[in-house]
Amino acid sequence: MSHAATAHDDHHDHDHHMPTGFKRWFMSTNHKDIGTLYLIFSLTMLFIGGAMALVIRAELFQPGLQFVDPHFFNQMTTMHALIMVFGAVMPGFVGFANWMIPLMVGAPDMALPRMNNWSFWILPFAFSILLLSFFVPGGAPAAGWTLYAPLTIQGGMSVDMGIVAIHMMGISSIMGAINVIVTVLNMRAPGMTLMKMPMFVWTWLITAFLLIAVMPVFAGAVTMLLTDRHFGTAFFNPAGGGDPVLYQHIFWFFGHPEVYIMILPAFGIISHIIPTFARKPLFGYSSMVFATAAIAFLSFIVWAHHMFTVGMPLQGELFFMYATMLISVPTGVKVFNWVTTMWRGSMTFETPMLYAIGVVFLFTLGGLSGLMLAITPADFQYHDTYFVVAHFHYVLFSGAVMAMMGGAFYWLPKWTGHMYNETLGKIHFWLTAIFFNITFFPQHFLGLAGMPRRYADYPLQFTEFNQWSSIGAFGLGISQLLFVYIIVATVRGGKKATKEVWDNPEGLEWTVPSPAPFHTFDEPPVVK
Amino acid sequence: MASHTQDQYFVPDSSVYPFLCSIALFCIAMGGASYLNGYSWGPNLMTAGLLAMAVMLFIWFRTVILESPDYNMDVDKSFRMGMAWFIFSEVMFFAAFFGALYYIRMLAIPWLADTEILWPGFEATWPSAGPLGAELLAKGTPDTTAIAEGTKYSLVDPWHLPLYNTLILLASSVTLTIAHHALRANNRKQLIIWLAITVALGVWFLFLQAEEYIEAYNHLGLTLGTGVYGSTFFMLTGFHGFHVTLGAFILFVVLLRCMRGHFTPERHFVFEAGAWYWHFVDTVWVGLFIFVYVL
Numbered sequence: 001m002s003h004a005a006t007a008h009d010d011h012h013d014h015d016h017h018m019p020t021g022f023k024r025w026f027m028s029t030n031h032k033d034i035g036t037l038y039l040i041f042s043l044t045m046l047f048i049g050g051a052m053a054l055v056i057r058a059e060l061f062q063p064g065l066q067f068v069d070p071h072f073f074n075q076m077t078t079m080h081a082l083i084m085v086f087g088a089v090m091p092g093f094v095g096f097a098n099w100m101i102p103l104m105v106g107a108p109d110m111a112l113p114r115m116n117n118w119s120f121w122i123l124p125f126a127f128s129i130l131l132l133s134f135f136v137p138g139g140a141p142a143a144g145w146t147l148y149a150p151l152t153i154q155g156g157m158s159v160d161m162g163i164v165a166i167h168m169m170g171i172s173s174i175m176g177a178i179n180v181i182v183t184v185l186n187m188r189a190p191g192m193t194l195m196k197m198p199m200f201v202w203t204w205l206i207t208a209f210l211l212i213a214v215m216p217v218f219a220g221a222v223t224m225l226l227t228d229r230h231f232g233t234a235f236f237n238p239a240g241g242g243d244p245v246l247y248q249h250i251f252w253f254f255g256h257p258e259v260y261i262m263i264l265p266a267f268g269i270i271s272h273i274i275p276t277f278a279r280k281p282l283f284g285y286s287s288m289v290f291a292t293a294a295i296a297f298l299s300f301i302v303w304a305h306h307m308f309t310v311g312m313p314l315q316g317e318l319f320f321m322y323a324t325m326l327i328s329v330p331t332g333v334k335v336f337n338w339v340t341t342m343w344r345g346s347m348t349f350e351t352p353m354l355y356a357i358g359v360v361f362l363f364t365l366g367g368l369s370g371l372m373l374a375i376t377p378a379d380f381q382y383h384d385t386y387f388v389v390a391h392f393h394y395v396l397f398s399g400a401v402m403a404m405m406g407g408a409f410y411w412l413p414k415w416t417g418h419m420y421n422e423t424l425g426k427i428h429f430w431l432t433a434i435f436f437n438i439t440f441f442p443q444h445f446l447g448l449a450g451m452p453r454r455y456a457d458y459p460l461q462f463t464e465f466n467q468w469s470s471i472g473a474f475g476l477g478i479s480q481l482l483f484v485y486i487i488v489a490t491v492r493g494g495k496k497a498t499k500e501v502w503d504n505p506e507g508l509e510w511t512v513p514s515p516a517p518f519h520t521f522d523e524p525p526v527v528k
Numbered sequence: 529m530a531s532h533t534q535d536q537y538f539v540p541d542s543s544v545y546p547f548l549c550s551i552a553l554f555c556i557a558m559g560g561a562s563y564l565n566g567y568s569w570g571p572n573l574m575t576a577g578l579l580a581m582a583v584m585l586f587i588w589f590r591t592v593i594l595e596s597p598d599y600n601m602d603v604d605k606s607f608r609m610g611m612a613w614f615i616f617s618e619v620m621f622f623a624a625f626f627g628a629l630y631y632i633r634m635l636a637i638p639w640l641a642d643t644e645i646l647w648p649g650f651e652a653t654w655p656s657a658g659p660l661g662a663e664l665l666a667k668g669t670p671d672t673t674a675i676a677e678g679t680k681y682s683l684v685d686p687w688h689l690p691l692y693n694t695l696i697l698l699a700s701s702v703t704l705t706i707a708h709h710a711l712r713a714n715n716r717k718q719l720i721i722w723l724a725i726t727v728a729l730g731v732w733f734l735f736l737q738a739e740e741y742i743e744a745y746n747h748l749g750l751t752l753g754t755g756v757y758g759s760t761f762f763m764l765t766g767f768h769g770f771h772v773t774l775g776a777f778i779l780f781v782v783l784l785r786c787m788r789g790h791f792t793p794e795r796h797f798v799f800e801a802g803a804w805y806w807h808f809v810d811t812v813w814v815g816l817f818i819f820v821y822v823l
Contacts, residue, residue, distance in 0.1 A: 019542060027542040108537045111606040114588075118546035125554035129561070136565075157565040164557035171553070174617050182609045186602065187537075216617045220624025227763065230564050232753035234658060235628060238646075241658030241756035243636035250624055522537070 029113035038095030045087030073456035074142035081145030106189025126168035133158035149236035177211035191527035203268030252303035266403030277353035278345025291330035351425030355406025366394025387447025413497035417515030431479035438472030657755025686821035700729035730776035
């Protein structure tokens with residue numbers, strides 16, 4: 001696709017000296033440094049949110065109340081989700097976007113570099129507020145990450161802190177998304193038409209559109225919560241003519257596109273890894289693009305499948321059931337294309353490829369359980385059980401998070417200039433994949449057997465599957481320390497990476513040296 | 529100065545303001561949350577944050593204005609696209625509140641009236657302050673009757689102040705366009721006069737809106753707490769009023785810059801961004817006038 005001019009490698013005479021210390025990390029306008037900050041932040045949040053998950057799993061190791069009281073348990077489930085969704089997954093993908101989009105489209109940086117820095121620096125402060133809420137009277141928000149009214153109308157100060165933190169995250173996300181869209185639409189190298197863009201760029205372009213469309217809606221929802229709590233409005237109060245179900249509608253109008261915000265960039269990463277290690281171009285590029293757009297469109301008209309049991313009219317239930325099931329068509333197109341890309345490829349199984357295949361397989365399982373949940377009458381049984389928990393961890397952990405891990409191994413040599421330890425990488429993959437399945441596969445059975453989510457205790461008959469799940473969770477958590485070790489070791493040293501790193505991979509990012517110099521593409525490459 | 533001006537692309541120098549603005553935002557958010565929960569230091573922290581934010585944004589924008597002669601057309605285009613997408617995000621913010629209005633009025637209120645057991649005697653009408661007032665009246669003890677009487681309210685007459693406000697905002701869009709044409713024709717005097725008229729119309733709108741609110745609170749018994757009608761009415765018009773304030777402030781700053789001789793007939797991104805924003809708040813008002821006041 002692209003053969004870039006490589007002349008820029010050897011004339012860095014006009015480069016500024018790379019800033020150091022405070023100036024480099026706090027005042028940056030460099031997409032690579034800001035991308036690194038995002039990725040470190042995301043990894044930190046992964047461990048904080050993960051620690052909360054382990055509290056949940058420790059408590060659920062056996063029936064009865066062992067370690068925490070039920071109220072604290074509810075704080076754990078709520079905060080685990082908020083931190084993983086808004087702190088780990090979303091910023092993680094923004095980190096990838098920052099690092100890779102300018103390299104992939106042949107731009108010197110993001111279009112609006114200072115705003116880029118502001119997008120990042122809001123996040124540590126927003127999450128400080130969210131985490132500080134543990135220390136106010138009544139503890140952290142405990143109403144579930146969806147913050148449903150009327151529970152959140154009744155909560156303490158922590159709900160207000162959650163609301164203002166969400167406003168800050170929203171500001172950050174919207175600015176980040178505007179930056180991505182403008183970069184992609186305005187900063188592409190000459191010759192890179194839209195239909196020549198790498199898949200990761202395409203998926204992020206569509207993700208950014210979704211972010212700008214729905215983050216303000218979420219801001220509206222939590223604003224109504226805030227005024228209902230403190231200023232006497234009655235949006236969610238039936239006595240005043242309002243309706244708590246209104247909150248659910250507005251929330252999920254945001255919440256469902258949000259699901260695709262967290263998975264589309266993962267699709268993009270997978271669409272880069274598989275062609276490289278199958279040594280074939282991506283099968284059905286244009287159908288991939290259109291499938292992504294179709295998923296994004298459908299994501300706006302399926303929100304009420306999260307609330308089948310809330311008491312909607314039958315027509316509503318049917319519409320949202322069929323619309324939801326339609327999503328499996330473009331998603332199926334994607335899975336088909338990935339598998340067909342591998343078909344008769346000259347495959348090797350380096351760590352990124354293991355992750356990519358793992359994601360394709362495990363995400364598909366999550367997609368299939370999603371299809372089960374989409375069927376309204378069946379959902380009446382599954383709703384708010386561990387089946388739902390298993391489903392969304394299959395799409396969010398073995399979809400989004402494992403795709404990020406694969407992407408990290410794939411581009412780590414480009415970022416650091418060193419090869420990671422392949423053996424350790426493979427060990428990390430197998431530990432993650434196996435422990436993940438031990439954790440979440442039994443939860444399908446728990447849900448089908450009727451164990452509801454968000455409870456600190458359970459009847460005796462659920463014990464064995466819960467114990468499997470808890471053992472798996474601790475294994476999964478501890479395995480991630482290996483991930484940190486591999487990253488730190490790769491940053492500090494290791495075999496020098498070549499410019500191409502892999503066997504003839506496609507894309508402009510492989511035309512610049514490894515590690516990618518502080519400034520790249522000062523002169524735009526020409527894409528043929 | 530900024531780096532890489534000799535090349536096709538412009539990458540700005542590093543800047544401390546994004547980081548400082550984040551701290552200011554933290555103070556505003558944390559101060560606000562504390563304020564709402566009765567901590568005495570809350571308002572102080574929030575005010576400090578707001579002041580710091582204002583100062584930081586002033587310096588940040590000043591830096592950009594001073595740099596702007598170095599910007600090439602790519603930067604100009606990036607700014608334009610950024611502003612357009614920002615306005616799209618604002619559209620979606622208002623969509624949430626319009627959607628809430630639609631849902632309450634067309635679905636929630638009729639459903640509430642259907643539940644005879646829960647709220648006997650409550651009928652689905654719009655506007656509605658909800659079943660509470662009707663229920664209290666039915667109980668009829670002196671203290672609840674007083675509260676129920678308190679939920680009686682009358683509506684703002686759409687063909688009085690709101691109609692004037694509609695005409696004012698529509699006129700301000702026209703005067704702004706005349707100013708824009710004057711800028712393109714490099715007629716600075718006309719530009720300043722028509723832009724000043726636009727800002728004045730914006731201020732007049734805000735003045736009438738404030739008068740309408742005072743009347744609603746003091747004479748009509750219509751407040752933010754008047755059930756769901758009061759909620760949707762004041763939240764929609766209130767957020768719109770806030771956006772008009774912001775838009776008028778943007779245009780005021782643009783006016784000051786015009787008076788100092790900034791902008792050329794070819795390069796005047798900020799003027800256009802402010803104008804887009806103004807047309808956006810204008811359009812939202814037309815939606816409000818139809819769906820909140822008239823229908």
